[in-house]
Amino acid sequence: TQLLEQSPQFLSIQEGENLTVYCNSSSVFSSLQWYRQEPGEGPVLLVTVVTGGEVKKLKRLTFQFGDARKDSSLHITAAQTGDTGLYLCVSDAGGTSYGKLTFGQGTILTVHP
């Protein structure tokens, strides 16, 4: 089972600030996903990255996949209170194990007005 190291575990920032969350593994990802979970809800998929060096943007969120496909980052520009939530990096076992996800420890983000 692939282990995912996610950091930081907690982030508390003011509205308008920028932040970066990191996800690392000792082994290569076949693909990597980022989810956001709000209280009382299940995780919701934000993005899937597959190709080494890939960069994807989703409004103020920028996702990077390392060239060696062993690390990824999520950068939020000008954070808003609506960005508050639990951010999870996730890998899929792939192959015949579709849907069997391994989750990082998660980053709890709190954006204060």
Add this chain to the structure above:
Amino acid sequence: SAVISQKPSRDICQRGTSLTIQCQVDSQVTMMFWYRQQPGQSLTLIATANQGSEATYESGFVIDKFPISRPNLTFSTLTVSNMSPEDSSIYLCSVWDRGTVTDTQYFGPGTRLTVL
């Protein structure tokens, strides 16, 4: 996309009792899964719910404690048996959907279980 509902949304139970959680999907899906999220922690896969056959459990989870049913392609249940306070968690149903461009995993809203 898939819309998933779970019942109950939350429950408070006594030690030693059992609770069955229902998961309903609005479309037929091949793969259904049950995850556990303990307080302040990330998600851990309990088992894959297989339609028409016994569920496949991950290390640390057994059928006697977490029996699972999946009678068809849109419905599954997870039972938490002989509960103890350590079973207090959020239990989430999830489905995997093969898309035309990318595959996507969807999660239900979760069932928040508190065991006294």
